[in-house]
Amino acid sequence: MSSVTINANATKNILCVDDEPNILHSLQRLFLAENYTVFIADSGQEGIALLEEQAIDIVVSDMRMPHMDGAAFLKIVAERWPDTKRVLLTGFADIDSVMLAINEGKIDYYLAKPWRNESMLNAIASLLRQKWLMDENRLLQNLLSKKNEELTVLNNHLEDKVEQRTYQLHKSYQELQATHEAAIQVLLSVQELHEGQYKGYCRSVAKHAKLLAQVLKCSEKELEVVYLGAMLHNLGKSGLSESIMFKPFLKLTPEEHKEYIQYPILGATALAAFPSLNEVANAILHHRERYDGLGYPNKLAGEAIPLASRILALAVDYNELQHGLLIPEKCHAKLALRYIIERAHRYDPHLLPLFVKIIQKLPDAQSALNERAYEPFCLTPGMVLSRDLVSKNGFVYLYKGHVLTAEIIEKLNALERQIVYVYQHPPAK
Incomplete structure (x- = not known):
């Protein structure tokens, strides 16, 4: 039986697609310095032609290109070459295009122009590692699935090979899990770094959101999504200036408001590189939607809003009221609950009374009555x-x-x- 292995250190092929020659040359210089093989194309059509001729590991594409934009190009790549990793380059202001690329192009990573070389190289290295692990796992799975067919022609030594391959498969899965957990810790550290005087705020949101999810008898997976969504819901604010980040929402100027309401999209986009966090990203994306349909970013209404997002909406507003992040005055527990109850149309009518009961039983809320x-x-x-x-x-x-x-x-x-x-x-x- 022939054995096939994947060399994690082999030269990797990167395709860069952009209609601006200076961008292509910058990317080419950056990647060649890392011993990657680089292909360049100045349009989506030329990029597709190269993909038909070359085995490409990663595509780095600009969003705004004539004839075929990045979202349309990456959609074709996702459909025809699903194993090829996809990176989108665009500006922070181009939020609608980013959302289109996430939904249609199923991008693995998003970087804003101008990029930092260190961030770009870290993203490429991470994606290559993920692709290698997926290729290795697929190979090992195929080898294991053929075991019964090969028993008639293999000798006893086959069992040793199967055992070795099983061990390698288990090890690969462990590495993937370790990568997942390490990524979460890095993201949490980035967010806590920006909490400043509100240190502990996200942990308080996570505590209240998890209590509500437990009352709803959510599954372990759903509890994890709610908890991580609460811990990471402010991730998109890392790119905002501190004057906006810590300013009460009702005091924002029209321009500040326009910038501020993009943070759920930016937070969800930051998690696009981690497939295992897709549900968490979705919860973060919609946690500012309102049950009456007047929220953001997509004005979803009712149960069209994910359950995890409806849970987060209550926990986030309750804690923001106590920290002076929603209205100028900091509210104690009783006033924060009253504010939420008086605006009941914003929240899930099934979840709101449960949340109020949970908060009223907490020691902090009891002391607030005095x-x-x-x-x-x-x-x-x-x-x-x-x-x-x-x-x-x-x-x-x-x-x-x-x-x-x-x-x-x-x-x-x-x-x-x-x-x-x-x-x-x-x-x-």
Whole structure:
């Protein structure tokens, strides 16, 4: 029996398609320096002709090209050469084109122009590794499936080969799983890096979303999608400026609003390189949709919105209200719930009452019932802080449990406009 193996270190073929010669030359120089074999085409038609003649591992295509754009070209590649990995190059502003390429071209990776060479090379190396593992797994699966047919012509040594191949297959699957888990950790680290003064916010969203999913008796897979969707829902904000990222939604200017509402698309696109996270990406893409059809980015309504996204909508809004990210004032638990209930038309009518019951049973919500919010001029000596008093840049003025004096209240009145939370009935010492 002949044995076929895949050489992971063999020269790999990359096809670059762009109607701009300078872009093609830049990509060619970059990839040749890494010992890749590079083919170039200045149109989708020429790219298809090359694919018919050459075995191509990765296609890197521009979106905006005359006659045949990147989405149409990559759609043909996906249909005729599904094993060829597909990378899309375009500008951040071209969101509609990106969505078209995701849906029709089934792209594996998306990079914005101008790209960073390090990001481009990392993306290519990751895709080549994925392709090699898939090719190796396919080969091993084929060898195993032929075992029964070959038993009549093979000797006892065949069993040793099958065992070895089975071990290799298992090892390949383990590597794929390790790659998946490592990718998630990297994505989580990137997002947490941008949380700043709101550190722990995404974990709080994930906690509340998972509790609701558990009440709904979601499967283990669905729970994972909800949890990871909550942890990564702000991934698309990494590309926004901090002035927009941490500004209350209702205070955004029209231009800021236009940029801000793209973040679910950017977050979902960032996960396009990881097929195992497709459902998570879909949950993130639609978590800003509203049950009444007035959300974004696609104005989906009712149960056309994925269940995971409907769960995230409640958990995200509840936590954003408490962090001052939705409206200018930070709301305690009771006020945040009231805000959501008063806008019930935005949420799934089956999920909303369940979510309210879950939150009301949590210790933080119980303590909020004994809490009042005041501006400094309404404070009186003897009041006890129910929360740390923190400035906008994260500096702690006073800690929870501090008893206010007339002198402290006078100083608070001289500071920036600040909401102060105190106990209605101070806890017994």
